[in-house]
Amino acid sequence: MDTEAVVLRTIRFGEADVVLALLTPLGRIPAIAKGARRPRSRLGGRLQPGVRCRMSLVEGRGELATLRGASVLDAHAGLWVEGYRLRAASCVLEAALRVLPEREPGDAAYNLVVRALGLLAAAPPAAGPPRLDPLVLGAQAKLLVAAGLLPQLGSCVGCGAPGPLVGFSPRAGGACCPACAGPSGAERVDPAALAALAALVGRPLADAPGAVEPRAAGGVERLTGLVLREHLGVTLRSAAPL
Numbered sequence: 023m024d025t026e027a028v029v030l031r032t033i034r035f036g037e038a039d040v041v042l043a044l045l046t047p048l049g050r051i052p053a054i055a056k057g058a059r060r061p062r063s064r065l066g067g068r069l070q071p072g073v074r075c076r077m078s079l080v081e082g083r084g085e086l087a088t089l090r091g092a093s094v095l096d097a098h099a100g101l102w103v104e105g106y107r108l109r110a111a112s113c114v115l116e117a118a119l120r121v122l123p124e125r126e127p128g129d130a131a132y133n134l135v136v137r138a139l140g141l142l143a144a145a146p147p148a149a150g151p152p153r154l155d156p157l158v159l160g161a162q163a164k165l166l167v168a169a170g171l172l173p174q175l176g177s178c179v180g181c182g183a184p185g186p187l188v189g190f191s192p193r194a195g196g197a198c199c200p201a202c203a204g205p206s207g208a209e210r211v212d213p214a215a216l217a218a219l220a221a222l223v224g225r226p227l228a229d230a231p232g233a234v235e236p237r238a239a240g241g242v243e244r245l246t247g248l249v250l251r252e253h254l255g256v257t258l259r260s261a262a263p264l
């Protein structure tokens with residue numbers, strides 16, 4: 023099949039092959055590029071994380087599709103000239119790799135990752151660490167939506183009260199008021215982080231920088247991490263420990 027794809031991860035395999043995690047509009051697809059590490063391979067240089075290509079893939083009997091050809095659509099060159107941008111992009115790629123299911127078609131998730139890479143390739147470095155960049159947090163929040171994991175953020179998950187919201191229970195599936203926080207085993211969270219996560223989900227990704235105050239960024243990362251651990255058993259390596 024011919025499809026657009028973003029390279030999420032590359033792993034050297036055998037003497038000259040590369041195993042790829044690809045994100046396509048048809049879902050996340052694992053593939054092998056045979057001989058891609060040979061000096062004269064036409065594929066090798068194109069298969070870098072974050073590069074968007076048109077790819078020719080052949081599905082076989084095994085788990086891995088075979089990559090027959092690739093032409094670069096957007097190398098996102100802006101990522102490679104700036105360490106900050108590259109690290110921020112790697113946080114988005116890792117989230118897509120860990121959160122999105124294999125071979126489950128989804129234009130929304132694919133377009134989201136493409137948009138995030140495009141914005142990051144042109145973004146000025148923010149004040150904090152790359153993993154807390156509002157574009158990274160916004161892309162990860164929207165990946166939760168794409169994966170059907172968005173928690174309830176605007177009202178208490180226990181009683182529906184609109185606020186104040188002071189706790190978060192990943193098991194119950196959302197924010198909690200003071201009365202429900204105890205019984206549902208919620209942990210205390212910064213209300214500003216809950217509001218920022220809701221704003222990131224509700225706004226276009228390009229508006230993410232205006233949705234997160236710097237002091238709430240760590241709290242947003244934690245909320246996303248709690249959801250991923252509860253529902254997928256996943257901990258992002260790029261994130262701070264929970």
Ligand SMILES: [Zn+2]
Pocket residue numbers: 178179180181182183198199200201202203
């Ligand atoms: Zn409540």
